[in-house]
Amino acid sequence: MLDFIEDLGHGIYAIDTGFQRPRFDAAYLMVEDGRAAFIDTGTNHAVPRLLAALEALGLARDAVDWVIPTHVHLDHAGGVGLLMQSLPQARALIHPRGLRHLVDPKALWLGALAVYGEEEMQRSYGKLVPVPAERAEASVDEQLLMLAGRPLRLIDAPGHARHHHAIWDARSRSWFTGDTFGLSYRAFDVDGRAWMLPTTTPVQFEPEPLKATVARLLDAEPLSMQLTHYGRVGGSVDEVRRLAAQMLAQVxxxxxxxxxxxxxxxxxxxxxxxxxxxxxxxxxxxxxxxxxxxxxxxxxxxxxxxxxxxxxxxxxxx
Known part of the structure; x- marks a missing residue:
């Protein structure tokens, strides 16, 4: 296995996208009965790693059915358009508030440009590639998506951003949370215990919707959370609840x-x-x-x- 791929079990693989520093930004690859889905992609610069992960797992590029960014911030979705150019069968499933921004990423680029500046945009993200409108669709709250018969449930998940959804995988009893459940860096683990902090990145942080989203995530009694920043945390229902309390107290x-x-x-x-x-x-x-x-x-x-x-x-x- 390549050193930037971590096998999390249940057909789930975390891929270190290489953004900013090691183990900072993850994309996830889910494999079921020879079919696959990416959840978050990282930036354009991550695309070679995502394609290498398919090859390492013996999957053809046309085995990917879905590319699902949790939201359209560029460290999560900047590579969607470029990645899909190499995945002939894939469709993009995007929150309805974010769909138009990936089909026509001009406003997305300009918004990020105002925060980061031209030099940093080119260094960290590269030129944004539009997602073809005919290969993209909007998610709906409580949508049930099938990956080779494996059910994935999507819910609207505002608080960090209004264009955010979260994905529930019943097989692993885990949520793919994007940024709604905060950040947890493996460098700060102590005796196997994770430490959380919230993310209020501009421009749509809203504390009360965030709390409501976290409560909704906890209602499913997840065993773990799959974070974009970074990796899987939890291990039990009680541990996930401890981490949620830690994160919300900081909010x-x-x-x-x-x-x-x-x-x-x-x-x-x-x-x-x-x-x-x-x-x-x-x-x-x-x-x-x-x-x-x-x-x-x-x-x-x-x-x-x-x-x-x-x-x-x-x-x-x-």
Missing amino acids: DEMVALALSLRDAPDRHDKLKAGLRDGYLTRLRAHGHAAGADAADWLALDAELNAQGLEVWLDRVPR
Whole structure:
């Protein structure tokens, strides 16, 4: 097996897309009776790895029936159009609020360009390739999709983004959560225990819908969650609930911090510093040393979460 592919059992494989750093961004390949589906793709630069994963597992490119981005942020869906050029039988299943943005990615590109700038867009994402409209369809809440007879249930999952759905696999009793269940980096595992943090990346973070989505995910009593950032967490219903509580407590803390800094003249810098300090404090309570390396690892999340909280703050009523 290639070193960027992890066999998670139940015909599920996590593929490290190579985005930003190792074990930061995952795409998933599900295989059932010789047929396959990708859930999230990473960026254009990940496409060679995704195709190599098919080859490593002895699957032809025309064995892929579905490409399902959890939402259209580019670290999850930037490679969908390019990947589908190599998958002649695949259809893309996209949240209805995101469908038009992958069929015509101009607005998606411009929105990301405003956040990251031209140089970073080219370095990290590459030119976006449209998904052919005739090969794309919108998901619906509570949709049941079959992969070679294996049922996959999709639900609308707002909170991180309004163009977000989550995918339930009854076989493994796990959700593919995109960003709705937060982030958990394997570098921060302590004695096999994961540590979570929320993601409030711009521009559609909404705390109450996020809490409602997490409650809906927990209603299925999942044994594990398959995160894009990064990999599988959980292992039991109780452990998944512990991680959910940890993540949601931080949502409340982050919202309170943002509200306390609403009118601060140096709001962004204070918000970013407050987030970073909160993460490191929680990491130490988790049993991690949380030194300079951890601060460096979390710097990007602190920056993007601060930006997202500010977008939310500017539209929430006083």
